[in-house]
Amino acid sequence: TIIIFISIILSNSALRLPTYSLHSRNTRKSRLSVAKADLFGDIDMEKEEIERLRIEKIIENDRWQSCNFRDFQGGEWAGVYEVYDIRKSTISKVSASYGDFIFNKIESGNVFSESQASPYKYAGVNITFTEVYDPDSESYINSDSLTLIDGFSDSLSRLTRSTRKICESTEFRPSRGNQIVGGAFTVCDMHTLSKSSESNLPDIYVSEVAIKEDFLRTRVRYLYRKIDKNEVNALNNEEIQSQAYDMALAGFIILRERFIGDRMSLALPDFDPTRGGRVGRGIYDPQESGEPYVELTFPGLLTLLFPRGLKNGLRAVLTMEWWGENMRYQVDRKLQSISKQGEIKSLELTEVRIEDSEKYPALFPPSPELLK
Numbered sequence: 001t002i003i004i005f006i007s008i009i010l011s012n013s014a015l016r017l018p019t020y021s022l023h024s025r026n027t028r029k030s031r032l033s034v035a036k037a038d039l040f041g042d043i044d045m046e047k048e049e050i051e052r053l054r055i056e057k058i059i060e061n062d063r064w065q066s067c068n069f070r071d072f073q074g075g076e077w078a079g080v081y082e083v084y085d086i087r088k089s090t091i092s093k094v095s096a097s098y099g100d101f102i103f104n105k106i107e108s109g110n111v112f113s114e115s116q117a118s119p120y121k122y123a124g125v126n127i128t129f130t131e132v133y134d135p136d137s138e139s140y141i142n143s144d145s146l147t148l149i150d151g152f153s154d155s156l157s158r159l160t161r162s163t164r165k166i167c168e169s170t171e172f173r174p175s176r177g178n179q180i181v182g183g184a185f186t187v188c189d190m191h192t193l194s195k196s197s198e199s200n201l202p203d204i205y206v207s208e209v210a211i212k213e214d215f216l217r218t219r220v221r222y223l224y225r226k227i228d229k230n231e232v233n234a235l236n237n238e239e240i241q242s243q244a245y246d247m248a249l250a251g252f253i254i255l256r257e258r259f260i261g262d263r264m265s266l267a268l269p270d271f272d273p274t275r276g277g278r279v280g281r282g283i284y285d286p287q288e289s290g291e292p293y294v295e296l297t298f299p300g301l302l303t304l305l306f307p308r309g310l311k312n313g314l315r316a317v318l319t320m321e322w323w324g325e326n327m328r329y330q331v332d333r334k335l336q337s338i339s340k341q342g343e344i345k346s347l348e349l350t351e352v353r354i355e356d357s358e359k360y361p362a363l364f365p366p367s368p369e370l371l372k
Contacts, residue, residue, distance in 0.1 A: 063169065065178075065179065066123075067120075068180050069115070070115075070125050078113075079111055080111065080273045081109060083159050086103060107136075110133075113130065121169070125169055126166060129164055129166065158204065164178075164187050174346065177207070177342030177343055181347055186210070187207075190202035190340045191206070201226070201247070205223070205247055205342075206222070208221040213329065216258055218254070223249070227247065234248050235308055239309065245311045246312050247338060249308050254300075256273035258271045273300055275299070279297045284350065284357055293305060313337065315334070317332050319333075327353060328354050332346075332347070332350075350362075
């Protein structure tokens with residue numbers, strides 16, 4: 001028996017959903033109203049009704065998204081983290097490499113995170129995020145000693161902060177880049193360092209994807225920044241000179257956590273974040289391949305697939321795959337735009353039983369029959 005679940009949240013702008021309300025239970029009533037409007041000329045009233053239904057449907061989705069985050073991802077979590085840097089370094093502890101690019105583990109330690117929900121209101125709940133980091137003594141960076149750029153700490157220090165401080169209920173929309181589906185979620189934030197910047201693109205793009213099973217959760221936060229020829233990044237000289245990309249990967253952080261509910265349980269004596277040192281087995285159903293994509297495997301049965309650079313208007317996907325006890329989970333954050341709003345096309349979650357995934361691999365690229 002093959003059990004494969006695929007959940008998809010499709011992207012529709014929160015401000016333009018012309019057909020969204022027609023999927024409501026009032027579809028037949030709305031069509032009859034249109035017919036009456038044609039007969040009696042009450043077109044303006046019908047437009048107002050459709051707009052009211054459209055907004056009602058959007059708010060209904062806001063409630064569903066924000067309350068699901070509160071119920072399934074909220075509370076207190078504790079675990080360990082690792083920060084990886086792309087910049088060249090003399091550090092000998094190279095943790096992963098891909099072609100000519102070396103990813104150095106530059107910081108690690110313990111982490112405590114908490115998500116608190118506000119009291120319920122008409123549009124749902126607001127989520128407030130808190131994260132506290134306790135780096136190991138052998139860590140190579142300290143966010144307090146990094147250089148300042150236009151009044152901000154060096155961009156990499158943003159990896160050891162929550163992606164967002166707060167996510168209002170009305171921001172759990174594809175148009176804002178924040179979504180939850182099943183046990184997976186994604187959030188993002190954009191930063192503009194110069195107040196006089198006229199560009200529609202952010203200076204720093206921070207995006208997070210996460211998967212949870214029962215009381216265990218793994219999160220990955222990526223940081224991209226505008227290309228600076230004076231800084232080492234994940235792009236080669238030819239890609240920088242040709243302006244093939246607008247932003248380059250600067251680094252990422254991996255967080256492996258367990259739900260605790262009680263902050264006094266930070267020691268987690270029965271918590272094995274690396275799952276016995278077992279590394280990831282690769283992406284089950286890769287949505288992209290070739291340049292500029294990098295696939296890396298890590299202890300804890302984790303595999304990442306991400307682009308080294310982002311180009312506004314060019315499709316991109318950030319993929320994370322993680323194995324639970326019996327299921328294999330893959331979450332894909334798909335985007336087309338890297339505007340300051342953080343819009344995504346979709347958040348997709350694939351769940352497949354481990355024993356089935358090894359017998360029946362996904363089709364990539366998909367067969368022509370499936371595309372018809």
